[in-house]
Amino acid sequence: MRGRRAEGGRSRSRSSGVVALFSSGGRLRQRTTTLRPSSRPAAQATTKAVAEAGESSTTATRRAFPFTRVVQQEDMKLGLLLNVIDQRIGGLLVMGDRGTGKSVVVRAVIDLLPEIEMVVGDSFNSSPTDPRLMSKEVREAVQRGEEVKTRKAKTPLVELPLGATEDRVCGTLDVESALQSGSKAFSPGLLGKANRGILYIDEVNLLDDSLVDVVLDAAAGGVNTVEREGISITHPASFIMIGTGNPEEGELRPQLLDRFGLYVEISTVADPDLRLQLALNRTAYDMNPDAFYESAAEEQEALRAKLLGAKKLVKDVKVGKDLRVKISTVCSLLDIDGIRGDMVVVRTAKAYAAFDGRTEVTDEDVGRVVGMCLGHRTRKDPLDPLGGVQKVNAVFKRIFADGLTYEDVRKMQEKSAPKSNKEAEEEDQGDEKKGRGGLKPGQWKGL
Template sequence: MTITASAPPKTRRVVFPFTAIVGQEEMKLALLLNVIDPKIGGVMIMGDRGTGKSTTIRALADLLPEIDVVVNDPFNSHPNDPDLMSDEVRQMVESQTTLPIVKKKVTMVDLPLGATEDRVCGTIDIEKALSEGVKAFEPGLLAKANRGILYVDEVNLLDDHLVDVLLDSAASGWNTVEREGISIRHPARFVLVGSGNPEEGELRPQLLDRFGMHAEIHTVKEPPLRVKIVEQRAEFDRDPQAFVDKYQSQQEALQKQLVEAQKRLNQVNLDYELRVNISEVCSELDVDGLRGDIVTNRAAKALAALEGRTEVTKDDISKVIVLCLRHRLRKDPLESIDSGYKVQKAFSRVFGVEMPEES
């Protein structure tokens, strides 16, 4: 039995359209690639205040197509994929119970800075567990974020322990809560997006390394572009619905492109020679571990899928390699060279291409 329901357009909060956002191409590309392949491991967005970080992430969540979820399930369980189901839903499937299904917008969970671990991971009601013999679990934000986007603003101000918990869940796709010998786990597969302002301090290197991609955004300098952004915002604030309607066809086209890219992803091929070259770049830059190689491979495939191809090119790797590696280089406090430039330089040498002019 399938119940199809979605919020009527008038009652849903109107969000600034993703396709209307001017500039910030690096951030937009990183977010889209993570939506196509969440296993890339999330995005860390570092940039100045007031550069549209939160606006872009809300716009991305609004852009994504509705998903099928099991009715009244706190984990947004997938009706067919066991890896995205809670234990209760899996038991219902095994006992061949008919699952009521509803269509739902992709959830975007905003993690407040003062959140406690219980609020994030969920809590086990020990009294109920002992007196009634049932696993009484109160789901947290990770449960709500399953199959959605988890956004942490000012991630560099968040307690390191909590950042660790988020990164563990994002990497494994599961959240485990243990207390007094009782253990509960549930699916927690989400796109983790962190943002921060470099002035407020950097994230510890070992935490930064676990974000799949690192996008740097800067305040737009060109006066005509700044004027365009200000005018757009004013137009949206004046009549949000009319502004959204104006971009509706572009939004639908991008949504369709994302859905097709997700379907195409498994067919994308990355040539052995290109894979060796990627690893040579990582080796030359002295990148610790193999995360850099893995993420660059995944991101290049996701970009090829986004552009409607099944074969990765040098150009795809060129567009993603800085995003995937710049935050993994060892920092030398005395060095003034930008890490993105170093990655680009190593890429150009290994792949035998010329450095882009703007570098």
Template sequence: MIEKHRKTPIFPFTAIVGQEEMKLALQLNVIDPKIGGVMIMGDRGTGKSTTIRAIADLLPEIEVIKDDPFNSQPLKTDKKETEFIKIPMIDLPLGATEDRVCGTIDIEKALTMGIKAFEPGLLAKANRGILYVDEVNLLDDHLVDILLDSAASGWNTVEREGISIRHPAQFVLVGSGNPEEGELRPQLLDRFGMHAEIRTVKDPSLRVKIVEERTLFDINPEAWIEKYKDEQENLKKTIINAQTLLNTINLSYEDRIKIAQVCSELNVDGLRGDIVINRAAKAYTAFQGKTTVSTSDIEKVVVLCLRHRLRKDPLESIDSGYKVRKVFEEVFLS
């Protein structure tokens, strides 16, 4: 008899070699989803999809109302049956239509039976989880706008023929792409909380290690998952502890002024950069089990939060990350 719903083995997050910037950005976003998601840009075959699936598999299960299409969190007053499920990890395919993403209303049932029959879309399935868009730079701008609006507001509204349905859509938006295949429009890129850049590993010994780890996992995934069980459990506990600590973290007024000064000197449009650095620095502090943000904590996240918000001069060859680091050092360390 074929086993029903057989679980596909997921490569352990703690077994992933290198790509520290991408791993940190993902961890901080699951600690504080209000950071606003992460855009991962880099070469093909660098483990983007593997890492994103691994972080989702690592996270603790969530309690939901049984058979609820939106993975709704039960209230204390609820008498409904509940169950625990893995954090949803939803892939959005490039060819997806707006109906597939947002959901659709059955107009016929609404008109003939007076019932608001709603067919949930990917945004409903991703509620309280992670929504992953590979090659987001090739996705229709209209759909990217919808995703970013839902991620920012936490709600999805579907309107058709005068009928409107609104449901929660709180998720961590993760986009990835290869810059050689086209850049995301600056006004859309700016809406992502963080921007991680990844490159193909050049060190031969590290390349060999990555290939060996993957080969051994493919030969015997169960044994490999067991090998990293303790490390996975420790990281899971660290993330849960950080989520608990988050609201107690102290970021001094002096440091908040300096963060604002960095953004101002870099001519960052709007205040989104300031807000994201504040949130990310607190999340990183909580991740370390501390309660007070230090200069080194801010330094760890500032490039991830700002590199994609700088106005680009096509004639300039200086890396945006270098510019952010230089201004940070002038403001914080001089």
């Protein structure tokens, strides 16, 4: 996995570091990673090149492919929409073959998001009303009663290049300027630019694990802190984390998989009619992007309005206690570590109900999303023919459809589990006492 990275990979400094603060169980946790010094010319050149690559999506003039014209890939599209409705779900990881439209769909969803109001001249897309989404300077200005100028802008989509360095991702401090003039000269990284938007990482399974850790920690807590030579800068970093990759090129560690809220596997469209429709859509888009987009404008606007309504409704959606108990039972039977899976299922089911215009979660809502919530959190067993999603759906059916209890399912699992060495030896000894010892399988000793 680590061998197939873009050139210009990471370079570390012994004296610099990044700390990502995030909340877990009501306590603040801290993660520190080293930063590359920004004073070196080579580092500045690399940072500039990566910056241009990472921000290319915001300067592109061609319209994105219409989200409503993407053929099939329903789970991936649903996972993106649910994360937009409730950012607390924790992002989406999509794994699939080459050429299946992963990056196209991610870039298309940004067009469905409404414009946001942000403070003029602020590098972190600060909100003028929510203190959690304000930079320190904006928050202090608001507390002093000063009037801040605002503007409307599209929700940011920031792409993290595979060869990005840690200082480019987290931001850099100009130590010389800070020591000489006392001012904290800070150059925001991709985490700061993605605040209140979407951070997209293509080929996330090839990204350095330390970078993935930093990004996921910032996404979980909504805050990024850069520290160097005793100088510290903290800024908001609240964004939706979207990762895509090809499983043939390697997989993520289980610890990192668990940090993504939803997980979806996609494959190449096999139906000939759908493949033809996909090819025709792409050809029409390449010939005239504006005309193709206008042909889908009505569908796009309808989906945009539905999405906006769901974002407002989701806070009023309720989940009954009995349903929560069933969800926790499924997670327990699957031996899911921690309670993150339980919480993600509840939040995702609420977002799905809100997307359907309802304020009460049903069993069907849970059944639709439980696979993408828990499939990547199950423990891998090389002898188990069922994959993660199939295993989740099987346990879900026993609890929700068949009405079995936790104890019933556990007994069934124990009976179907392979025998241990000790149990096999005890069974052989019992056979010897009955006069059947030493016989081959299927051999009959006679009367």
